[in-house]
Amino acid sequence: MKKKLLSILVCPSCKGPLIYKSRKKILICEKDKLAYPVRNGIPVLLESDAIKI
Numbered sequence: 001m002k003k004k005l006l007s008i009l010v011c012p013s014c015k016g017p018l019i020y021k022s023r024k025k026i027l028i029c030e031k032d033k034l035a036y037p038v039r040n041g042i043p044v045l046l047e048s049d050a051i052k053i
């Protein structure tokens with residue numbers, strides 16, 4: 001995933017920054033303790049698809 005794209009991604013829940021974990025291919029919101037999946041290089045920023053961490 002491109003760095004530029006990552007910098008504009010925000011959590012759909014709290015609008016906070018997301019941290020990309022390339023090894024697990026997830027985007028993490030530390031505030032909400034949610035992990036958003038990245039499928040085929042495309043981040044899926046849907047609360048319904050987020051995983052509690």
Ligand SMILES: [Zn+2]
Binds near residue numbers: 012013014031
């Ligand atoms: Zn959040």
